[in-house]
Amino acid sequence: MTLHLLNARLIDPADGYDGPGALRIEGSEIAEVIRGTSPSVSGIDCEGRVLAPGLVDVRVFVGEPGARHRESFRTAGEAAAAGGVTTFVAQPNTSPVLDDPALVEFALSRAREEARVNVHVMAALTKGLEGRELSEQQLLLDAGAVALTDGDHVVAEAKVLGTVMAYAKGLGALIAHATQEPSLSRGASATTGEMASRLGLPAAPAIAERMALERDLALVEATGCRYHAAQISTAGALPPLARARDAGLDVTAATSIHHLTLNEFDIAEYATFFKLTPPLRAEQDRLAMVEAIASGAIDIICSSHDPQDEEAKRLPFEEAAAGAVGLETFLPACLRLVHEGRLSLTTLFQRASHAPAQRLGLPGGRLAPGAPADLVLFDPDAPFVLNRESLRSMSKNTPFDRQRLQGRVMGTWVGGERVFGD
Amino acid sequence: MFAHRHLLGIAPLSPQDITEILDLSDSYVDLNRQGAKHSDVLNGRTQINLFFESSTRTMASFEIAGKRLGADVMNMNVLASSMNKGETLIDTAVTLNAMHPDLLVVRHQNSGAVDLLAQKVNCAVLNAGDGRHEHPTQALLDALTIRRHKGRLQRLTIAICGDIANSRVARSNMLCLGKMENRVRVIAPPTLLPSGVDRFGVEVFTDMEQGLEGCDVVMMLRIQNERLTGGAIPSTREYYHRYGLTREKLAIAKPDAIVMHPGPMNRGVEIDAEIADDVERSVIQEQVEMGVAVRMAVLDKLARNPEVADE
Numbered sequence: 001m002t003l004h005l006l007n008a009r010l011i012d013p014a015d016g017y018d019g020p021g022a023l024r025i026e027g028s029e030i031a032e033v034i035r036g037t038s039p040s041v042s043g044i045d046c047e048g049r050v051l052a053p054g055l056v057d058v059r060v061f062v063g064e065p066g067a068r069h070r071e072s073f074r075t076a077g078e079a080a081a082a083g084g085v086t087t088f089v090a091q092p093n094t095s096p097v098l099d100d101p102a103l104v105e106f107a108l109s110r111a112r113e114e115a116r117v118n119v120h121v122m123a124a125l126t127k128g129l130e131g132r133e134l135s136e137q138q139l140l141l142d143a144g145a146v147a148l149t150d151g152d153h154v155v156a157e158a159k160v161l162g163t164v165m166a167y168a169k170g171l172g173a174l175i176a177h178a179t180q181e182p183s184l185s186r187g188a189s190a191t192t193g194e195m196a197s198r199l200g201l202p203a204a205p206a207i208a209e210r211m212a213l214e215r216d217l218a219l220v221e222a223t224g225c226r227y228h229a230a231q232i233s234t235a236g237a238l239p240p241l242a243r244a245r246d247a248g249l250d251v252t253a254a255t256s257i258h259h260l261t262l263n264e265f266d267i268a269e270y271a272t273f274f275k276l277t278p279p280l281r282a283e284q285d286r287l288a289m290v291e292a293i294a295s296g297a298i299d300i301i302c303s304s305h306d307p308q309d310e311e312a313k314r315l316p317f318e319e320a321a322a323g324a325v326g327l328e329t330f331l332p333a334c335l336r337l338v339h340e341g342r343l344s345l346t347t348l349f350q351r352a353s354h355a356p357a358q359r360l361g362l363p364g365g366r367l368a369p370g371a372p373a374d375l376v377l378f379d380p381d382a383p384f385v386l387n388r389e390s391l392r393s394m395s396k397n398t399p400f401d402r403q404r405l406q407g408r409v410m411g412t413w414v415g416g417e418r419v420f421g422d
Numbered sequence: 423m424f425a426h427r428h429l430l431g432i433a434p435l436s437p438q439d440i441t442e443i444l445d446l447s448d449s450y451v452d453l454n455r456q457g458a459k460h461s462d463v464l465n466g467r468t469q470i471n472l473f474f475e476s477s478t479r480t481m482a483s484f485e486i487a488g489k490r491l492g493a494d495v496m497n498m499n500v501l502a503s504s505m506n507k508g509e510t511l512i513d514t515a516v517t518l519n520a521m522h523p524d525l526l527v528v529r530h531q532n533s534g535a536v537d538l539l540a541q542k543v544n545c546a547v548l549n550a551g552d553g554r555h556e557h558p559t560q561a562l563l564d565a566l567t568i569r570r571h572k573g574r575l576q577r578l579t580i581a582i583c584g585d586i587a588n589s590r591v592a593r594s595n596m597l598c599l600g601k602m603e604n605r606v607r608v609i610a611p612p613t614l615l616p617s618g619v620d621r622f623g624v625e626v627f628t629d630m631e632q633g634l635e636g637c638d639v640v641m642m643l644r645i646q647n648e649r650l651t652g653g654a655i656p657s658t659r660e661y662y663h664r665y666g667l668t669r670e671k672l673a674i675a676k677p678d679a680i681v682m683h684p685g686p687m688n689r690g691v692e693i694d695a696e697i698a699d700d701v702e703r704s705v706i707q708e709q710v711e712m713g714v715a716v717r718m719a720v721l722d723k724l725a726r727n728p729e730v731a732d733e
Contacts, residue, residue: 194618200533200554200590203617270534314512316532318553 004043008051013354016346025373028415054086054374056356059302066095071307077115078392081420083328084376084409087118093151099124101143116419122149131155149176165225176228179212195264210236229253235288254300257333272320301352307395332405373416382408428547431556432597450715464493467524474530487717519543546724561594563716583609584643587616609633613654637675641682
């Protein structure tokens, strides 16, 4: 079936094109990319709005199996479609943990059945995410996992992580790892500093991130494995990343939409929707993340979508669960940086669509003949005030509640099929 | 004019608010020293003391304060270990709220918990201590004690010595004394100082002798056992040696410097028994007396503002 998307502002992150154009879609793939004036054929008139490859979100926590009341594959898929996220990668910190090939297969088949967008899965690095024993890496990858991670758990022992990495090197597997030094971070709900001191909250210093990252990178150097720093948030992490790249190590890093747009002062009067892992940082760190995304020092933007139900957040700050949903606010949050002139649209889509797809070896993130027709059509300027009740996620824990945002998704296509918008 | 719906901390108070509360407290000190210690200000009002963290002395102080004002006072001790924590806080508050209390006095082990609770109820809420955040009535009674002894609450040099990092008393005092334009110093080992404390407008000392020089007021804080087992200080004897208040160290402060402590004291750890019991220098007993008066004043102020808009 042929579909034309006409009179669009095309964003092609592969070569930085930002200009008028159209797409011809045949079946599930892009058949032709037309730059310049659109042909006079019938099709969908995009009316000058932005048409780009759909976002590829590499860090999304879904509650299947075990916590579907927080988020199921179906609701995560609806949220993603509404947010212009055409591919997301689910994390293994479910209940039970995705550390068994049968569970990986289960998760993937559930996702395929229920979610309207492409879903992949990362499987566990260590059994039970306990940081003690290697998981069955080959079997997990064979079952369909695209990479290995312990989710938001950190492997505390260097020896274990080193063994995991050495083993992964043999398979060419990609290891994604959270980087916060565990003993410094234990029990922390904020970043050490004036704000945490005023609020009287247990806090972890920003250097806990650099310390864990430096340790991981030393092990990467020793083992030669492929590595992705899953959630960077501080300026201190940037020099070690730069040194690792200069040394030719196969290393990438991501930061989240929340660490790009919010800082520790946003916690204000103990607002638990701003309690995140890692915690929100000082403004200098936020600005360093923005700068790093603009320059490419950090390769990838993710949402770290982490649905938490009302009960888990309606507690004193120290007791409340950490995490925020992000699939539907991914694009408007990033557009803040575009509207502030810190980031171009093409760079945004490079970091949020092209680079993540490439890093994980996924199709998508490009506008080219033969590429899957995974697309987002949006108005980058349309203003709105977010009402969290309108989110399609099962959980509504967003720090952007009642905030003014810009950027409305008009349509999302996955494999040529329209999954959002009319 | 005091126009706050709740007393959740010192932070939202102006110097005028503080002065107003202290002035009213003075009149309650007089009332408390009479035979018939009774006022009708809170007649017919219901006051619930909701303590999630136990404290005999503070609860007793609030109970006496409420009763002397004519309120119907009920004490509730909700120990965190006996119930699911989350269920206890908001569910308990909402349940109590349905019983139309006029005043809720709340103490909780988590910072910000009392702020959270205040959002869920219709009555006035008074923070009796939340985690490491604030303990406003303690700071106010300390301020009253200082004012009565020194004849003023401005341009004094006040040292707060002890576990500043984990003390809500220290935080509220830094705010209160700072707002009233005094020179506040904190004295502690680095492991007991909160990050960014220099930006609270205080001078920071890790050497007690340097910190005590020229002080009008020496305020000692209690060292809790968790600090030892948590590894922040190596032993009580080392702490006593470096940061304990002895006669010799007190001599470094001004000759008429007063010694304060919120209690309960660890004699021989942060303070020598001899100093604590020296009626010439120590005003510790008086702080307790001022505490009841200050709490009466605050309950009085809050009860008179039932229609004030939310902060």
